[in-house]
Amino acid sequence: MIRMLLLAIAYLIPALLLEVAILPQAQLLLPDDSQTLLQPRLLALGAILIGLLRGELPGMLMGLAGALLAGFALRPDRLGATVIGFVLVGYLAGQLARHFILTGWLFRAFVIFFLLLVERLAFNATMWFFWRNVELSLPWSTLIWTALAGTMLYRLLLRIKRPLYMMEAEEELALGRSSS
Amino acid sequence: MALAHGTSNQNRLPLVWRRRLRLALLVACLLAGLALAAMARYREDDTYRYWAVGYQALAPLIEPTQAWSHRWVLTIGKLDSLWEAEADNMRLRRELTRARLELDLLGEQLGRLERLSGMGTWSAPPGLQFLPADVTGVLTGDDGMLLVINRGRADGIRLRDPVVALDGLVGIVRATSEFSSQVQAITDSMSVVGAATIDTRARGAIYGRGRNQPLEFLPENEAVQFELGSSLISSGFDNSSFPKGLTIGTITDRDFNLYGIPVGLVRSAVQFETLEEVLVILPEARMRGLDLPSTTTLGLFTISMPNTFFEDQPASPTLALGDEGSSPALALLDGSSSPPLALLDGATSPMLAADDATTTTTEAAR
Numbered sequence: 001m002i003r004m005l006l007l008a009i010a011y012l013i014p015a016l017l018l019e020v021a022i023l024p025q026a027q028l029l030l031p032d033d034s035q036t037l038l039q040p041r042l043l044a045l046g047a048i049l050i051g052l053l054r055g056e057l058p059g060m061l062m063g064l065a066g067a068l069l070a071g072f073a074l075r076p077d078r079l080g081a082t083v084i085g086f087v088l089v090g091y092l093a094g095q096l097a098r099h100f101i102l103t104g105w106l107f108r109a110f111v112i113f114f115l116l117l118v119e120r121l122a123f124n125a126t127m128w129f130f131w132r133n134v135e136l137s138l139p140w141s142t143l144i145w146t147a148l149a150g151t152m153l154y155r156l157l158l159r160i161k162r163p164l165y166m167m168e169a170e171e172e173l174a175l176g177r178s179s180s
Numbered sequence: 181m182a183l184a185h186g187t188s189n190q191n192r193l194p195l196v197w198r199r200r201l202r203l204a205l206l207v208a209c210l211l212a213g214l215a216l217a218a219m220a221r222y223r224e225d226d227t228y229r230y231w232a233v234g235y236q237a238l239a240p241l242i243e244p245t246q247a248w249s250h251r252w253v254l255t256i257g258k259l260d261s262l263w264e265a266e267a268d269n270m271r272l273r274r275e276l277t278r279a280r281l282e283l284d285l286l287g288e289q290l291g292r293l294e295r296l297s298g299m300g301t302w303s304a305p306p307g308l309q310f311l312p313a314d315v316t317g318v319l320t321g322d323d324g325m326l327l328v329i330n331r332g333r334a335d336g337i338r339l340r341d342p343v344v345a346l347d348g349l350v351g352i353v354r355a356t357s358e359f360s361s362q363v364q365a366i367t368d369s370m371s372v373v374g375a376a377t378i379d380t381r382a383r384g385a386i387y388g389r390g391r392n393q394p395l396e397f398l399p400e401n402e403a404v405q406f407e408l409g410s411s412l413i414s415s416g417f418d419n420s421s422f423p424k425g426l427t428i429g430t431i432t433d434r435d436f437n438l439y440g441i442p443v444g445l446v447r448s449a450v451q452f453e454t455l456e457e458v459l460v461i462l463p464e465a466r467m468r469g470l471d472l473p474s475t476t477t478l479g480l481f482t483i484s485m486p487n488t489f490f491e492d493q494p495a496s497p498t499l500a501l502g503d504e505g506s507s508p509a510l511a512l513l514d515g516s517s518s519p520p521l522a523l524l525d526g527a528t529s530p531m532l533a534a535d536d537a538t539t540t541t542t543e544a545a546r
């Protein structure tokens with residue numbers, strides 16, 4: 001539990017600084033049509049990765065923490081929509097990890113991309129529901145390269161943490177032994 | 181294995197309750213998110229007040245990072261500008277080098293054009309034709325000088341064709357190949373040219389004396405005095421290889437030859453060391469396909485030089501030809517007994533005036 005907490009903090013703070021403070025400044029170096037490349041969804045990616053590794057509850061908590069950080073660091077009107085999007089994908093990531101064994105980088109990249117897309121859709125839907133005049137376009141290139149980065153991060157995290165299906169199998173095995 | 185992770189199965193909630201707990205937390209979070217969004221939408225002031233509290237907590241972390249990254253971005257931007265300036269600098273240097281090279285080439289072409297334009301306005305009399313040629317080499321020895329030109333038999337050049345430059349007589353063709361020729365300069369010790377002074381019409385012969393030596397003017401009549409500073413032109417006898425009127429040089433001193441005969445030392449009008457373009461004088465009929473030699477007829481022609489060689493000479497005209505009223509160029513004939521010589525008087529453009537004079541004096545010669 002403590003290791004998980006430390007891992008979450010170690011991820012959230014650099015991700016927050018990168019997403020909120022550093023990369024928006026670095027966008028000034030790029031031409032206008034390429035600036036969306038430096039708007040990654042790193043905090044949402046954290047919720048997805050933890051959800052894929054540890055299940056719905058850690059994923060949702062990570063998403064909630066990331067959403068609060070992002071919401072308080074950016075604009076107040078986005079806080080609610082961010083919470084909805086991040087918590088939702090954290091939960092969905094845990095559900096996917098229970099039903100699928102994520103093997104192969106392409107499948108992992110697709111799953112992460114799908115969850116990032118869901119997060120954007122949930123965020124846009126919430127914003128549209130309350131404000132109507134919001135930009136509903138999706139940053140496809142940003143989602144793709146964030147998904148690829150998430151795939152590599154997931155592979156690194158697998159060296160530290162066992163995936164969810166292995167933990168469940170161990171639990172089942174332990175339950176079976178104790179009952180017998 | 182599970183115990184090794186510190187989890188006790190007895191303390192864990194049943195699976196169903198765990199699912200319900202997760203769903204409940206999800207619903208709670210979603211409702212909280214909706215509540216936050218609704219609050220931001222409909223109670224903006226309160227939202228900003230609460231949001232400011234959260235931002236104040238994050239600001240010590242975010243704002244220094246923003247400032248730091250902004251400085252780095254500005255630095256990188258400056259480096260990028262320097263890089264672009266360096267690229268511009270290199271491009272401009274290349275363009276400058278290219279422009280300088282083009283300027284040198286243009287200057288060279290301009291100089292050549294100026295020289296050729298002087299030659300171009302110097303037209304040959306009827307029956308003769310000027311063939312421009314470039315001097316491509318010089319063969320020098322103690323006895324004289326041979327110039328190599330880039331015209332040969334394919335261009336109609338034959339042995340003994342005279343060669344002139346804008347300043348005066350250069351020499352005569354001594355050897356030809358298909359596409360080049362060798363011209364014996366008048367300074368060569370084997371060169372002899374029939375000549376006459378402009379002012380006293382004293383005739384004689386000019387001998388070459390070798391490289392870096394003045395020419396030698398030997399008068400036909402030893403008793404005839406010639407003055408220092410007199411200008412010499414080719415005399416153009418019937419059997420001469422040179423047309424009449426070609427400027428040869430100026431008498432600069434008196435001397436005696438090996439036989440004790442008084443001679444004049446002549447400075448050539450042509451600067452052979454800087455000669456780049458010449459004109460080969462050809463019979464016009466040869467250009468039409470008739471292979472005529474040069475020697476039989478050229479002495480009958482008179483050619484007026486386009487330079488201002490005679491301007492300082494005190495001329496006493498005895499006969500004027502041409503329209504005095506309309507043309508600034510006036511062809512004057514000096515000396516009724518000698519072959520006609522074209523002089524320029526009051527011509528604003530000596531080249532054009534020479535053209536007029538050439539035509540006029542040639543007609544007079546005929």
